[in-house]
Amino acid sequence: MDVRHPTHPDQIPTFDTSALRGHYLVEELFEPGAIHTVYSHQDRVVLGGAVPQPGSPLELETEPPLRSEYFCERRELGVLSLGQGAVTVDGSTYELAHRDCLYVGRGARSVSFDSSEGGRFYLVSTPAHTSYPTSVARHADTVPARLGDPATANVRELRKYVHPDGIRSCELVMGVTELAEGSIWNTMPCHTHDRRTECYLYFDLPPEHRVIHLLGQPHETRNMIVRNEQAVISPSWSVHSGAGTHRYGFVWAMAGENQAFTDMDHVAIDELR
Ligand SMILES: O=C[C@H](O)[C@@H](O)CC(=O)C(=O)O
Ligand SMILES: [Zn+2]
Known part of the structure; x- marks a missing residue:
């Protein structure tokens, strides 16, 4: 488990490319036959990737930084499937x-991943004070929300999975956004939300x-050049927006003080520097 400490916005101008990537980009989550995890002290979000090989399911084990008997002892978990596969939770x-979501409530003792056809699973876990189903x-x-316009190259479909009117959770808010052919921009005009950290995982690029x-x-x-199936951790003070050289999808997940999706501080394009 890789541990990432939080950063102050005043540090941003002092970071070179590799420091920026070391703090905010998660480059290697998906390795065949392995589960990789990153513990971010930004709202204590854990990101992970699980790639089971055919016939060899992978069990999600606890890790020393969690100091817990099992992974979900004090945590809830969102799983986004990138391909065809199965997750077994306590039997x-x-x-x-592809793009289906499983929410695992706090207290699940055993979570394992299996796929006979190259499936992979993206994991987002947050602290939980109680157990939701x-x-x-x-x-x-x-049913997706249809957003954007061809004139601004940001036609996209947004699906909310884990949120107050969908799958209930303690902190986690999670869904997927997919761009239409010919669209490249996500979240522009952009925003911040001081009450939540947000993580993106780009896929289908x-x-x-x-x-x-x-x-x-x-x-x-600042900018980072991101490959397929890499994740970006955006602290509450940071914008999170991107333009691709091709269409893509991304899994977005948030954690923190509140779960109100519309709680955003919008930034006009002419304010950006
Ligand atoms: O706070 C919400 C998030 O930034 C994302 O949901 C934005 C997004 O998926 C999009 O604009 O397409
Ligand atoms: Zn956001």
Whole structure:
């Protein structure tokens, strides 16, 4: 488990490219036959990737930084399936298709991942004060919000999975946004939300393409060049927006003080520096 400490916005101008990437970019989450996790002290979000090999399920183990008997002892967990696979939680198996979401409530003792056809799972976990039921939200059954405009190259569909009017949780708010062919911008005009950390995982981006992801306070932005299946941790003071060299999708997940999706401090394009 990689541990990332929080940063102050005044540090941003002092970071070179590799320092910026070391603090905010999660480059290697998905390795065949392994589970990788990152513990961020930004709202104590844990990000992870699980890639089970056919016939060899992977069990989510606790890690020393958690000081817990099992992973979900004090935590809830969101799982976003990138492909076809199954997650077994305390003996109940949930089959997931590409972009389906499983929420695992606090107290689940055993969580394991299995796939016979190259499935992979993105994990986001946050501290939990109580136990909400483990449940599934399927991409095919979720009515998306249709956002954006062709003129601004940001036509996209947003699906909320874990949120106050969907799967209930303690802190976690989670969903997927997918851009239409020919659209490249997400979250522009952009925003911050001082009450929450937000993490993006970009997916469905061809290997030769990249997303130019913007971060930092609105008046002092930086960029990182991001590959497919890499994640970005955005502290509460940071914008989180990007433009791809190709269409893509991204999993967004938030944790912190509140769960109100509309609690955003909007930033006008002409305020950005
Ligand atoms: O606070 C909310 C998040 O930044 C994302 O949900 C934004 C997003 O998915 C989009 O604009 O497409
Ligand atoms: Zn946001």
